[in-house]
Amino acid sequence: MNPYYFASIALILIGLYAILAKRNVLKMLVGLSIMETGVNLLLISVGYVSGRSAPILSEGITPDRAVDPIPQALVLTAIVIGVATTAMALSVVINLYEKYKTLNVEEIRRLRG
Amino acid sequence: MSQYASLLIALPLFGAFFIPILKRISKSAVMPFLVLVTLIQTGIAAWVFNEVYITGKPIIIMAGGFRPPIGINLYIGHFAALFVLVIAVTSLLMTIFSFKAVSVEPKDKYAMLFLLLMLGATGMISTGDIFNLFVFMEITAISAYALTAYNKTGEASEAALKYIVLGGIGSSFFLVGVALIYGSLGTLNMAHIAQLAHLVNPTVAKAGLALLIFGLAVEAEQFPLNAWAPDAYQEAPHPVTAMFSAFVVKASLYAMGRVIYILSAVEGWSSILRLLIILGTLTVIIGEMSALRQNNVKRMFAYSSIAQVGLIAVGLALGTESGVSASVFHMFNHAIVKALMFLAVGYVAVELGGTEINKFEGLGKRMPVSAFAITVGAISIIGIPLFNVFWSKVQLILAALNAQYTWMVALILGASLVEATYYIRLIHTIWFKGEGEKVKESSVLALVMLLLVALIIVIGIYPEPFWNVMQKAGSDIFNVAQYIKNVPLMGVSP
Amino acid sequence: MVKRILAIVFILIIGFWMAKALDQVPFGQDRMLVGKYYLEHVKEETGAVNAVTAVVVNYRGFDTLGEVTVLFIASTGVAALLWRKKRKRTAKTEGSVVLTTGARLLLPFIMLFGVYIFIHGHLTPGGGFPGGATIATAFLFLYLAFTVYEVDHKIFEPLEGLAGVGYVTVGLIGLAIGGYFLFDWIWQTWGIGKENIGRLLSAGFIPIIYTLIGIKVGTELTGIVDNMIKEPEEGGQ
Numbered sequence: 001m002n003p004y005y006f007a008s009i010a011l012i013l014i015g016l017y018a019i020l021a022k023r024n025v026l027k028m029l030v031g032l033s034i035m036e037t038g039v040n041l042l043l044i045s046v047g048y049v050s051g052r053s054a055p056i057l058s059e060g061i062t063p064d065r066a067v068d069p070i071p072q073a074l075v076l077t078a079i080v081i082g083v084a085t086t087a088m089a090l091s092v093v094i095n096l097y098e099k100y101k102t103l104n105v106e107e108i109r110r111l112r113g
Numbered sequence: 114m115s116q117y118a119s120l121l122i123a124l125p126l127f128g129a130f131f132i133p134i135l136k137r138i139s140k141s142a143v144m145p146f147l148v149l150v151t152l153i154q155t156g157i158a159a160w161v162f163n164e165v166y167i168t169g170k171p172i173i174i175m176a177g178g179f180r181p182p183i184g185i186n187l188y189i190g191h192f193a194a195l196f197v198l199v200i201a202v203t204s205l206l207m208t209i210f211s212f213k214a215v216s217v218e219p220k221d222k223y224a225m226l227f228l229l230l231m232l233g234a235t236g237m238i239s240t241g242d243i244f245n246l247f248v249f250m251e252i253t254a255i256s257a258y259a260l261t262a263y264n265k266t267g268e269a270s271e272a273a274l275k276y277i278v279l280g281g282i283g284s285s286f287f288l289v290g291v292a293l294i295y296g297s298l299g300t301l302n303m304a305h306i307a308q309l310a311h312l313v314n315p316t317v318a319k320a321g322l323a324l325l326i327f328g329l330a331v332e333a334e335q336f337p338l339n340a341w342a343p344d345a346y347q348e349a350p351h352p353v354t355a356m357f358s359a360f361v362v363k364a365s366l367y368a369m370g371r372v373i374y375i376l377s378a379v380e381g382w383s384s385i386l387r388l389l390i391i392l393g394t395l396t397v398i399i400g401e402m403s404a405l406r407q408n409n410v411k412r413m414f415a416y417s418s419i420a421q422v423g424l425i426a427v428g429l430a431l432g433t434e435s436g437v438s439a440s441v442f443h444m445f446n447h448a449i450v451k452a453l454m455f456l457a458v459g460y461v462a463v464e465l466g467g468t469e470i471n472k473f474e475g476l477g478k479r480m481p482v483s484a485f486a487i488t489v490g491a492i493s494i495i496g497i498p499l500f501n502v503f504w505s506k507v508q509l510i511l512a513a514l515n516a517q518y519t520w521m522v523a524l525i526l527g528a529s530l531v532e533a534t535y536y537i538r539l540i541h542t543i544w545f546k547g548e549g550e551k552v553k554e555s556s557v558l559a560l561v562m563l564l565l566v567a568l569i570i571v572i573g574i575y576p577e578p579f580w581n582v583m584q585k586a587g588s589d590i591f592n593v594a595q596y597i598k599n600v601p602l603m604g605v606s607p
Numbered sequence: 608m609v610k611r612i613l614a615i616v617f618i619l620i621i622g623f624w625m626a627k628a629l630d631q632v633p634f635g636q637d638r639m640l641v642g643k644y645y646l647e648h649v650k651e652e653t654g655a656v657n658a659v660t661a662v663v664v665n666y667r668g669f670d671t672l673g674e675v676t677v678l679f680i681a682s683t684g685v686a687a688l689l690w691r692k693k694r695k696r697t698a699k700t701e702g703s704v705v706l707t708t709g710a711r712l713l714l715p716f717i718m719l720f721g722v723y724i725f726i727h728g729h730l731t732p733g734g735g736f737p738g739g740a741t742i743a744t745a746f747l748f749l750y751l752a753f754t755v756y757e758v759d760h761k762i763f764e765p766l767e768g769l770a771g772v773g774y775v776t777v778g779l780i781g782l783a784i785g786g787y788f789l790f791d792w793i794w795q796t797w798g799i800g801k802e803n804i805g806r807l808l809s810a811g812f813i814p815i816i817y818t819l820i821g822i823k824v825g826t827e828l829t830g831i832v833d834n835m836i837k838e839p840e841e842g843g844q
Contacts, residue, residue: 001626002634009625012285013618019278020614032281039288042629046296047642050635055646055658056732058805063646068639069658071295074244076663077674078288080736081251084681085284087831088258089277091685092270094835099267108271111344119788122669123775126676130771133764176669178787178795179652182641185669222687229680236673248673255677259684289625296632299640320628 004045011038025096025103029089036082040075047071115172118161118189121197121239124154125232129225136221144212147224151205151231158194158201165194166582171589171599173241180603181241182302188241188600192441192586196238196363199445203359203452204231206561207352210456213555214351214463217264223350226263230256230356237364241600243294244301246368247287253361254280254332260353261345272344279331279341287328293321304600307375307593315380322385325372326392332365334422335389336396343403346415347468351459354411358418358451363444366422370429370437370590377593389430394524396423401531411458411468413535414451417494420528421447427524428509429590431516438587439508445583446501446572447494453565454490456558457483464552473539474547482554484543486562491536493569496529501572504580654794654801654810655729663734664813668789672774674736675820679771682827691839698836702752710752717745725821729810735817739824746829750836758833763826770823777812777819 011034018031047068055066093103100108128150135142165172171190175181189197208227215223233253240246258280262273295301297317298309310318331338346354373385400420407413421443428440461476461483462468476484493500506525513521572579589596639646645658645666655661663671702710724731725738749756781790793799794811803809 001630005626005629005634009622009629012289012625013622015285016282016618016621017614019282020617021611025274028278032278032285035281035285039285039292042289043292043295045634046292046632048635049637049639054732056656056730057646057650057658058656058730063643066646066658068299068642069645069649069662070301070642071292072659073662073667073670074291074295076659076734076736077244077248077670080674081248081255081284081677084251084255084677085258085277085281087681088255088684088688089274089281091688091835092258092262092273092277095262095265095688096267096270096274099270108274110268111271111347116782116786116788119782122672123779123782123788126672127772127775127779129676130679130768130775133768134772137761137765175787176667176789177665177781178785178790179666183644184666187669219687219690222683222690225683226680226687229676229683232676240669242667242669245667245669245673248670248677252673252676252680255680255684259680259687262684262688265688265690293628293632296629296638299638299642301641305641314631317628317631320624323624 002045004041004048008038008042008045011035011041014038023104023106025093025105025108028105029086029093032089033082033086036078040078043071043075043078115164116174118157118172119174119176119187120157121154121161121235122187122232124157125150125228125235129228129232132221132225140221143221143224144208147211147227148205148208150228151201151208154231155198155201155205158198161189162194162198165189165191166585173600181600182300182305183603185245186241186302186600187239188303188596189239190596190599191582191589192367193239195445195582195586196360196367197235199448200231200234200238200360203356203448206452206456207355209557209561210352210355210459213558214459217350223260223263226256226259227353230260230353230361234360234364237368241303242301243303243306243372244291247284247291250287250329250332250365250368251284253364254284257345257357257361261349263350263353264348266348268344269348272341272348276341276345279338283328283331283338286324290321290324290328293317293324302600302602303371303375304597304602307378308597308602310376310378313376313379318376318379319381319385322372322376322379323388326369326385326389329365329369329372330392332362333369333426334362334396334419335392335426336399336423339396339419342419343412343415346418347409347412351455351462354415354459355452355455358415358455359448362418362422363448366425366429366444367590369426370440373429374590374593375596383432386430386432390427393423393426393430396420396426397524397528401528405531405535408470409468410470410473410539411455411462413539414454414458417532417535418447418451420532421494424509424525424528427521428512431512431518433512433516434588434591435508435515436512437591438584439505439512441587441590442508442580442583443502443505445579446505449565449568450490450493450502453486453562453569456565457486457490457562460558470539470542473542475549477544478551479549480552480554482559482562486566487543488540489566489569491540493573495533495536499570499573501569501576503573504576508580650804653791653813654804655813656805657729657731659732660729660734660813661810664816665791668778671820672778672789675771675774675823678824678827679767682767682830685831685834689834689837693840694837695840696754696757696836697838698754701754707752710748714745714748717748718742721745721821721825725817726814727807728817729813730805730807735820736824738817738821740828742821742825743828743832747832750832758829763830767823767826767830770819770826773819774816774823777816
């Protein structure tokens with residue numbers, strides 16, 4: 001298996017494991033970010049073409065010597081969305097800590113049933 | 114002229130971006146401005162609906178003037194035209210409700226998030242590009258996270274946190290699915306994907322499709338990714354809950370249906386349908402069973418909503434045109450009924466200070482209009498004849514029989530039976546238990562509720578014209594060949 | 608313990624399926640379809656040298672509009688959730704001499720660099736998002752160095768809104784002139800800068816949109832920092 005694919009799958013799985021198994025809310029959010037990083041790496045590697053350079057068509061780079069520009073544009077969007085999710089999550093956690101005085105998910109359980 | 118339908122996207126955005134400026138001029142103008150924007154949006158949506166259903170042709174909006182698959186296109190076909198109207202009307206009604214129901218500051222931020230939630234759902238329903246679908250899904254999801262936590266109580270934050278974690282997993286899965294499909298086809302446009310679907314490697318397509326479905330299942334409230342839903346429904350501001358149930362979940366269900374059917378040419382496609390049928394069935398069973406033991410009425414309605422959503426997913430996964438049409442009909446009916454019920458429950462909560470079942474004792478005497486609205490909604494959702502949901506349940510049963518899923522009849526009837534149990538218990542509490550002083554009900558909200566009640570009964574008595582519209586909308590999702598033909602694809606081929 | 612084992616089993620199943628599917632998507636091969644079209648036509652159709660920028664702003668303009676919206680939602684949402692009647696900064700130690708002097712000294716240069724990044728988006732790697740983020744770091748620097756520093760919300764919030772309104776307006780002008788929302792009328796109708804490809808004054812509305820995005824992202828990220836750094840005053844709940 002290709003190292004880039006391997007690394008991206010590994011990152012996704014590590015992130016997923018952190019979300020599922022960790023008890024500290026902040027660690028879960030770190031897991032979420034790791035997972036997003038893995039996905040972004042995967043997108044970029046899908047668009048890579050061996051031996052070609054970045055799709056900026058100046059200084060002698062012709063269309064047949066550039067990699068696929070679409071995944072790079074997608075990743076740009078995905079990164080911004082990841083930032084937005086993390087920012088929202090952190091402000092929710094700030095509120096949560098203020099009310100419950102704990103970051104342990106097993107103690108944050110007033111809603112059930 | 115038809116390109117002006119892009120105002121459906123531009124107007125809410127413009128409105129949301131304009132609010133910080135408006136706030137500097139006059140803070141009290143924000144909420145009336147919100148009503149104005151949703152009113153204009155309703156006007157545009159009505160025009161688009163009229164245009165699409167009179168000409169019978171979908172409106173294709175090409176962003177930047179690039180033809181698909183080079184540029185992103187919006188596809189406002191029969192389904193999108195119908196649901197864009199539903200979204201706009203529901204939002205309009207809920208802005209009116211927001212005057213009464215939202216007292217937590219900062220209201221200007223609430224107004225912006227409200228508009229963007231509406232925008233996100235509109236975009237999800239009308240987009241014709243799979244990555245653009247992801248972007249609009251995230252707009253919907255992130256504004257929904259913020260609105261869920263808006264009340265700033267501990268419980269609201271807890272619900273939002275659950276929602277964010279599950280939503281984050283879902284969006285990562287969705288993106289991996291997009292990466293797989295893009296990696297094997299080199300295109301993101303839905304019509305183009307459908308056109309080339311037979312070229313995809315079956316393993317890639319199945320894994321990609323399964324990931325896309327799991328990604329959408331968070332917003333579409335399918336088991337096992339719906340743990341956030343009851344909490345978020347319970348803790349979100351009341352108008353927002355009604356919006357979640359009326360159209361946010363419907364937009365995701367539609368997206369699910371669309372991605373499934375555009376890849377219908379893939380080998381081994383029916384195994385994906387079976388996966389969704391299993392998920393939907395579990396969603397129905399778990400939703401109904403949980404609703405049975407709730408003491409909080411808003412939470413009970415949330416579970417009931419989840420169960421209905423499961424039925425819709427099952428209908429979408431039948432793989433027949435009548436199944437999809439029945440699902441669309443059920444979506445439409447459920448949107449009306451649940452908008453009404455969450456509106457009424459929210460109003461009761463605002464006046465009486467809570468949604469626990471003991472607050473509803475004697476409601477028939479204290480707030481007769483709201484009690485009447487809840488009763489009509491409950492009777493309708495059980496599936497009593499002469500109310501709208503009866504017809505969509507009948508259509509779902511017929512479609513299931515046609516597709517040779519006999520056990521599904523038992524599922525639908527069993528679900529109705531369980532619904533009858535808990536809703537009749539609620540109706541009994543409302544009308545035959547307890548006493549109380551009469552509360553003066555707001556006449557505007559009473560009017561809104563009666564309007565929705567009237568709609569429920571009209572559809573219940575004259576289902577034919579509505580069913581015709583739903584069949585068109587259903588075939589818009591099901592008939593992929595027509596979908597490809599409708600999108601003016603440019604000749605980019607391998 | 609059971610939870611961890613279940614989690615491991617679950618992720619192994621998912622990992623297996625992802626690996627199996629990715630095996631059918633060979634790495635490093637040229638599978639471009641739409642991408643190839645972009646590379647071949649990007650210069651004549653948009654005037655941008657950087658194909659990624661052209662895809663982001665022109666071809667997939669809706670995505671970018673959505674992206675801007677997502678960030679706007681985040682900044683609005685953070686402000687809504689952390690809103691209290693009275694809030695103030697609680698930092699007690701003033702930054703060291705190195706930090707305060709460095710912040711004062713570097714501030715204009717960081718800003719300038721941010722502006723450089725976003726107006727050269729169509730020529731070099733970069734654009735509105737990285738440029739805006741760079742500008743936000745300049746403000747973050749000020750927050751770190753001075754315990755009392757605060758941005759003026761009366762200016763920042765309307766500026767953020769104004770940049771967003773500007774973006775939508777640019778799109779609507781395209782609708783009015785060219786008949787399509789987000790149509791690049793400067794390049795395709797007016798043809799300004801056709802002889803300038805590869806230099807600053809080219810690529811139609813890309814520099815304009817990236818300037819708006821840069822302002823918007825800068826103010827939004829600064830707003831997020833500001834909201835997260837402040838704490839509610841006693842009794843100000």
